[in-house]
Amino acid sequence: MTEQKKNITDLTLKELQQAMALLGEPSFRATQIHQWLFSHQAASFDAMTILSLALRKKLSETFSIHQLEQVDHQESFEETCESPTEKILLKLSDQNLVESVLIASENRMTACVSSQIGCPLQCPFCATGRMGFRRNLSAGEITGQIYALNQMLALREPGKTITNIVFMGMGEPLLNTDNVIEAIENLSTRNYNFCLSQKKITISTVGVxxxxxxxxxxxxxxxLAVSLHSADQQKRESIMPIAARQYPLKELGKSLCEYTSATGMPVTIVYLLLKGINDSLDDAKMLAKFAKTFLCKINLIDYNSIINIKFKPVYSTTRDMFQEYLMNSGLYVTVRKSYGATINAACGQLATAGIQNPQ
Ligand code: SF4
Structure with missing residues (x-):
């Protein structure tokens, strides 16, 4: 069996420098290759015309440049939005599949990207969690999602590009932090053709x-966005058992206080409203008490139903009362519009298990 070549876009700049040393090349070649990979998004070593033919040959013998292949594309049109929400299914080099979502709103084009295939935390309301866990995505596979989406946009309309990234696709990004950070650094490298300010990138976690x-x-x-879903430890354990037990509310609150003090940046508390479970006035009171201990804003989300899952969305009147209580408590509260529910692209609906991931 032939050994699979390492995908060069998984390497950090430091690792590229080490690889160049092993190939007997000077360190600055690593910087040039990094630029070709992440600024020019080169699809082959032959495209790196600044390098000698001999080096290009050596590179192609040692590494591959794996670009993600688009295998499916679905659109969902919302009444409130001119452009559709798009769900894109991408194939990885080992034939596993990931889903990414493109959400157009006002002047933004937001890419919702995946960080894992499946998720080990298995929150019962979430389709990804019900897939089980396959593996972490590499840094190259994370940046690969952005490049695939950007390519699709540019082909459609030259100059069109992703303006924001949210790690809210499949998986828990903070259980794959090294690769997520490496991908973010590559996507936010200054002066590169595609360079996104880190302030336009949101990492969403259950609270690792x-x-x-x-x-x-x-x-x-x-x-940073934190999916809280309840400010009551017992109730949180019933909604997201693994995450809530591993990362208890008390310690989570303390870590968020430390985070906001250290960074000066607010955290977004994401609260999925589930009918009859976490939508009472008492729930709102507990949430207000929890959220007042650090710099934050609250984002309420309507649940998007998933077939065969018992959770249900709340009525809009319940959501309005919940929001009003929090706002009257002095908190900043928004209601997140949900896009893509009809194509299972909305929050908590991404899952490739039923499609065809290899076992
Ligand atoms: S909600 Fe997030 S953490 Fe929970 S199972 Fe789904 S992807 Fe994993």
Whole structure:
């Protein structure tokens, strides 16, 4: 069996420098290759015309450049939005599949990207969680999603590009932090053709405490969103058992206080409203008490139903009362519009298990 070549877009700049040393090349070649990969998004070593033929040959013998292949594309048209929400199914080099979503709104083109195939946290309301966990995505596979979406946009309308990224696709990004950070650094490298400010990138987590602490100390400028869904420990355990037990509310609150003090940046508390479960006035009171201890804003989300899952969305009147209570408590509260529900592209609906991932 032939050994699979390493995907070069998975390498950090430091690893590229080490690889060049092994090939007997000077260190600056690593910088040039990095530019070709992440600024010019070169699809082959032959495209790297600044390199000698001999080096291009050596590189292609050692590495591959794996670009993600689009295997499906669906659109969902919303009444309130001129452009459709799009769900794109991408194939990885090992034939596994991931889903990414493009959401157009006002002047933004937001890419919702995946960080894992499946998810080990298995929140019962989430389609990805019900897939089980296959593996982490590599840094190259994460950037590959953005490049695939950008390519699709540019072909359709030259100059059109992604303006924001949210790690809210399949998986828990802070259980794959090294690769997520590496991908973000490559996507936000200054002066590259595609360079996104880290402030336009949101990492959404269920609250992986040690990794929140790490992010807080990292100097990264990315935004942080935390899926809380209940400010009552017992209730949270019933909604998201694994995550809530591993990362208890009390410690989570403390880590968010430390994070906001260290970064000066607010955290977005994401609260999925589930009918009859976490939507009472008492729930709103507990949420207000929890959220007042650190710099944050609250984002309420309507649940998007998934077939065979018992959870149900709340009535809009319940959501309005919940929001009003929080706002009257002095909190900043928004209601997130949900896009893509009809194509299972909305929050919590992404799953490729039923499609065809290899076992
Ligand atoms: S909600 Fe997030 S953390 Fe929970 S199972 Fe789904 S992807 Fe994983």
């Amino acid at each position: 405490i040690p990794e929140i602490q790490r992010l807080g100390q990292s100097g990264m400028k990315t935004k």
